[in-house]
Amino acid sequence: MNLFEKAGMTLLHRMDPEAAHGLAMKALGMGLAPAPGQITSDRLRCTVAGLSLPNPLGLAAGFDKNAEVLDGLSRAGFGFVEVGAATPRPQAGNPKPRLFRLTEDRAAINRFGFNNDGMEAIAGRLMKRPRDMVLGLNLGANKDSEDRAADFAKVLTRCGPYLDFATVNVSSPNTEKLRDLQGKEALSALLAGVMEARGALDTPIAVFLKIAPDLDAQGLEDVAEVALASGVAGVIATNTTLSRDGLTSRFRDEPGGLSGAPLFEKSTRTLARLSQLTDGKIPLIGVGGVSTAEQAWQKILAGASAVQLYTALVYGGMSLIPNIVHGLDAILEREGCTAAQAVGQGRDTWL
Numbered sequence: 001m002n003l004f005e006k007a008g009m010t011l012l013h014r015m016d017p018e019a020a021h022g023l024a025m026k027a028l029g030m031g032l033a034p035a036p037g038q039i040t041s042d043r044l045r046c047t048v049a050g051l052s053l054p055n056p057l058g059l060a061a062g063f064d065k066n067a068e069v070l071d072g073l074s075r076a077g078f079g080f081v082e083v084g085a086a087t088p089r090p091q092a093g094n095p096k097p098r099l100f101r102l103t104e105d106r107a108a109i110n111r112f113g114f115n116n117d118g119m120e121a122i123a124g125r126l127m128k129r130p131r132d133m134v135l136g137l138n139l140g141a142n143k144d145s146e147d148r149a150a151d152f153a154k155v156l157t158r159c160g161p162y163l164d165f166a167t168v169n170v171s172s173p174n175t176e177k178l179r180d181l182q183g184k185e186a187l188s189a190l191l192a193g194v195m196e197a198r199g200a201l202d203t204p205i206a207v208f209l210k211i212a213p214d215l216d217a218q219g220l221e222d223v224a225e226v227a228l229a230s231g232v233a234g235v236i237a238t239n240t241t242l243s244r245d246g247l248t249s250r251f252r253d254e255p256g257g258l259s260g261a262p263l264f265e266k267s268t269r270t271l272a273r274l275s276q277l278t279d280g281k282i283p284l285i286g287v288g289g290v291s292t293a294e295q296a297w298q299k300i301l302a303g304a305s306a307v308q309l310y311t312a313l314v315y316g317g318m319s320l321i322p323n324i325v326h327g328l329d330a331i332l333e334r335e336g337c338t339a340a341q342a343v344g345q346g347r348d349t350w351l
Helices: 003-012 017-029 070-074 119-126 148-162 178-182 184-200 217-230 261-278 293-302 312-316 320-335
Strands: 046-048 051-053 057-059 080-086 099-102 107-110 135-139 165-169 206-211 234-237 257-260 284-287 306-309
Touching: 003 017, 017 070, 017 099, 057 320, 070 080, 080 119, 080 165, 107 261, 119 135, 119 148, 135 148, 135 206, 148 165, 148 184, 165 184, 178 184, 184 206, 184 217, 206 217, 217 234, 217 261, 234 261, 257 261, 261 284, 261 293, 284 293, 293 306, 293 320, 312 320
Parallel strands: 057 080, 057 306, 080 135, 135 165, 165 206, 206 234, 234 284, 284 306
Antiparallel strands: 046 051, 099 107, 107 257
16 A cells, blocks of 8 residues: 555545545546556466456455446456446435444444445446456345335346346345345245346346355355255355454444454355355355465365455555455465366365
């Protein structure tokens, strides 16, 4: 992190977290953030669910909810980018304040509630996307929808033509009863509708399922079974957690989903168990608490074909991206393997 970025981060951390995020988005859109461009090597390059990635580090959904800074993100060094979540109709989300920095824990708690501009506005921006990036959209449901399961298919139908992949998000803790859709029967029906919408696209795209880290053993087995049967391209493990174990920040008891450093171990263990349950039949994307190259490496060893981050940027800035990617490349060189060859090779450590 250079002096300019350090000064910017110091300023942002003196502001309300949601306002600071908005300012960081503006800076990225104006080209004021680090922009190393594509970072790749023969060790980093990989194919995940048919997607050719220059490197396996991606941006998780939630950073760019409305697909507003796609140009800046395409130059940030990520191997792939996920924006959203998008719902059929615009919605304001939950009342503010709804984002909290847990600085002592290198974490954040949010209860946004799928605030976004709606699929029509987001589709208009996706139409103008840079072509030299791998881009996905997180699909959501309106809070007051009469048929939440159908909402996911609606957004995919509208936005799918401009995407490389889409993610079914039934694991946000901030929309009441949304996580109920992770149940076996409800999830099977929901995914059937989404996959039907995918099949109707002129060019079908990869569809991922994003799960919570708070599923019990039976719930995780059910998710694995449904994922394998449904035809989804892979699973993203995991979303934020409702757990507050070990936190020290004064904001630790705020309602919402916890992300960042405290989630790393829990999400990685969930990832490893899911890798065991799916037995390599579908790729997994590991997310939760990644802030270093070593942590990205551990996700890959636990079973992830690719990795995502978001909250770490709150503390490390955008320069963290090339640092992690170059660091991961150095680890792969040290280990004498490619990222693809390492997937799941250390899974037992996390079971």
